[in-house]
Amino acid sequence: MPSSETMQNPETQLNSAMRRIPRWWLLPCVLVLVVGGLGAAYWAGISAAESAESPQASQQTVPVSATVERRAVIKQVVLSGKVVPGTQSAIKAAASSGIARLVVTSAAKSPGDELLPGQLVAVVSGRPLLVMPSAVPLYRDISPGQSGPDVKGLQEALTNFGFPVPASGVFDHGTQLALSNWYLAAGSKAPTEVAADNHGDDTNTSAVIFRWQEFVQIPGDVGKIATIAQPGTVLGEDGIVANVTIAPDTIVARADVLQAESFPVGAAVTVRAGSATLDTKVAGVSAFIAGGKDSSDIPGKDITLPLTAGSAGFSAGQTLTVTAITAAPETLAVPLIAIRQERGSAFVEVEAGPDVRRVDVSVTGQADGWAALADVPSIAEGDHVRLP
Amino acid sequence: MSSYWYSDRENLIVNTAVAFLIYDCVEDAGFGGAPRGGAGKALQDRSYGQWSRALAARNGFSPEIRKIPGVLDAQPERSPVTARQQEAETKCYNSVGRAGFPELLEGLAVDQSVQNRIVQTSLALTDRDPDYLSYRRAWEDCVAAKGLKLAGSDSWSFQGAASKEEEVRMALLDVECKDSSGGAQLPYDILAQYEAAQMKDHQAELNEVASQKAASVERAKQVLRDHGVADAKL
Numbered sequence: 224m225p226s227s228e229t230m231q232n233p234e235t236q237l238n239s240a241m242r243r244i245p246r247w248w249l250l251p252c253v254l255v256l257v258v259g260g261l262g263a264a265y266w267a268g269i270s271a272a273e274s275a276e277s278p279q280a281s282q283q284t285v286p287v288s289a290t291v292e293r294r295a296v297i298k299q300v301v302l303s304g305k306v307v308p309g310t311q312s313a314i315k316a317a318a319s320s321g322i323a324r325l326v327v328t329s330a331a332k333s334p335g336d337e338l339l340p341g342q343l344v345a346v347v348s349g350r351p352l353l354v355m356p357s358a359v360p361l362y363r364d365i366s367p368g369q370s371g372p373d374v375k376g377l378q379e380a381l382t383n384f385g386f387p388v389p390a391s392g393v394f395d396h397g398t399q400l401a402l403s404n405w406y407l408a409a410g411s412k413a414p415t416e417v418a419a420d421n422h423g424d425d426t427n428t429s430a431v432i433f434r435w436q437e438f439v440q441i442p443g444d445v446g447k448i449a450t451i452a453q454p455g456t457v458l459g460e461d462g463i464v465a466n467v468t469i470a471p472d473t474i475v476a477r478a479d480v481l482q483a484e485s486f487p488v489g490a491a492v493t494v495r496a497g498s499a500t501l502d503t504k505v506a507g508v509s510a511f512i513a514g515g516k517d518s519s520d521i522p523g524k525d526i527t528l529p530l531t532a533g534s535a536g537f538s539a540g541q542t543l544t545v546t547a548i549t550a551a552p553e554t555l556a557v558p559l560i561a562i563r564q565e566r567g568s569a570f571v572e573v574e575a576g577p578d579v580r581r582v583d584v585s586v587t588g589q590a591d592g593w594a595a596l597a598d599v600p601s602i603a604e605g606d607h608v609r610l611p
Numbered sequence: 612m613s614s615y616w617y618s619d620r621e622n623l624i625v626n627t628a629v630a631f632l633i634y635d636c637v638e639d640a641g642f643g644g645a646p647r648g649g650a651g652k653a654l655q656d657r658s659y660g661q662w663s664r665a666l667a668a669r670n671g672f673s674p675e676i677r678k679i680p681g682v683l684d685a686q687p688e689r690s691p692v693t694a695r696q697q698e699a700e701t702k703c704y705n706s707v708g709r710a711g712f713p714e715l716l717e718g719l720a721v722d723q724s725v726q727n728r729i730v731q732t733s734l735a736l737t738d739r740d741p742d743y744l745s746y747r748r749a750w751e752d753c754v755a756a757k758g759l760k761l762a763g764s765d766s767w768s769f770q771g772a773a774s775k776e777e778e779v780r781m782a783l784l785d786v787e788c789k790d791s792s793g794g795a796q797l798p799y800d801i802l803a804q805y806e807a808a809q810m811k812d813h814q815a816e817l818n819e820v821a822s823q824k825a826a827s828v829e830r831a832k833q834v835l836r837d838h839g840v841a842d843a844k845l
Binding site for chain 1: 665668669745774775776779780783784787791793
């Protein structure tokens with residue numbers, strides 16, 4: 224009996240011949256091919272790299288050299304410092320009898336103006352405030368005929384202001400006249416009182432008196448107006464009309480005893496605070512200041528520099544650096560890394576054609592990555608020294 | 612080598628423990644008392660003179676003094692004790708002694724320890740090392756050129772300064788010369804290299820010292836704990 228297979232009709236056979244065989248094995252085949260390809264590429268790359276890095280090639284070094292120069296190798300001395308605020312003195316008005324409150328009537332000065340003895344500061348509640356030299360002892364009102372060292376001081380001051388009067392020490396008519404003229408020059412009238420020598424005369428005559436509260440003094444007798452109340456200002460209880468700078472802002476930097484040797488008085492320095500730069504000169508060097516136990520300041524000397532008015536970027540309390548500008552002679556110099564050491568001796572390798580020769584050197588200074596060399600005949604400017 | 616000596620802090624811990632044990636003895640004798648406490652002090656190493664420009668500018672040749680945090684708060688100065696108590700305290704000082712705590716401090720006189728032998732040998736080797744000798748010669752030439760006079764031919768100190776300002780100046784010049792001669796650190800490095808070689812040869816003995824030191828410090832800490840000192844202070 225024929226099998227059922229052999230008994231299939233032609234249509235069935237055709238269908239059987241055309242059936243699709245599942246190709247699930249194709250996926251792993253592709254994966255194997257891809258991974259194999261990658262592996263081969265990696266191997267090829269490694270082989271190529273290995274062949275490129277032959278032992279001979281890897282041991283080759285390219286010599287690096289630097290040119291011997293003639294330059295000033297300056298070791299800059301830099302200090303830390305700060306702007307120390309200057310000293311100010313307050314100018315105060317005092318209320319006299321008959322004045323209810325202190326109001327600035329007019330200001331004779333503006334901020335920045337210099338203030339000297341003999342000058343008018345302002346008029347307060349109708350009375351002037353005049354500057355008297357600090358040597359004059361101000362402590363009382365002076366009436367005609369009174370005498371004392373204060374009168375003598377006043378007479379000397381009046382003479383200096385251009386109102387000459389003998390320094391008799393007595394507040395006499397000549398002194399009153401000179402005082403009156405000073406007031407007039409300042410745009411005011413001197414205060415007066417009824418003269419004591421009327422002797423029954425019906426006509427009241429008045430005599431000039433000295434009212435001490437209408438005068439102010441500045442420590443050191445010179446200053447600059449820092450602030451001044453404007454006309455119309457009602458003064459506070461303290462009566463402050465103006466603040467006068469009697470010592471300007473200064474720059475102070477502490478140097479240790481060796482650093483201080485680079486900052487003698489008059490030495491040129493550069494001050495830097497942020498982007499602000501100031502070229503100035505050392506104004507003063509203090510005596511040695513021993514550091515306190517709890518002080519963070521090192522023992523040394525304070526270097527003082529003037530801060531000229533209008534120096535932008537330097538405000539009181541600001542920290543800064545002060546650099547000494549030191550002139551140094553030009554010497555042979557090489558980059559510091561060219562200096563080699565052996566048994567405590569310094570030497571450089573100077574290129575001579577394809578070879579190098581060792582030259583012992585003496586390093587005289589170093590700064591900013593450069594070493595200054597003492598002159599030796601075997602090294603000249605333009606030579607090349609090997610760098611390690 | 613420093614790890615085979617008590618550190619400054621470890622020394623303070625051990626000393627405070629010993630003080631507690633002495634006062635235990637004094638208490639047993641019927642008297643009161645307690646260790647004084649407070650911070651300890653440690654001085655800057657100056658084996659080869661001043662080595663720091665910053666410290667020279669601040670102290671001249673005087674050593675920088677470091678404060679070692681104390682185990683106990685400082686006690687107020689105690690009032691004078693009676694003669695009987697004084698006698699009891701002396702007796703206890705003698706009987707308690709170091710209470711079995713080893714003296715692991717560098718620089719003690721007549722110290723026969725392996726650490727001290729290593730240090731002494733290394734110092735001697737350093738003294739004849741060519742690099743050291745060359746450094747020393749360069750430094751001597753430099754300080755002489757700056758007008759400084761040595762206190763002795765082998766000394767790293769100088770003849771006395773007239774003022775503190777002069778002392779600071781001399782100390783700064785000293786450091787400047789060390790820098791230009793190869794660096795202030797150089798002799799210390801050479802010494803350390805000799806010490807390292809010596810330590811290799813005596814490693815077994817040093818390991819023993821290290822264990823002894825660790826045990827001593829741990830025992831001291833236990834004594835302090837037993838006397839109410841908090842772990843945070845140890």
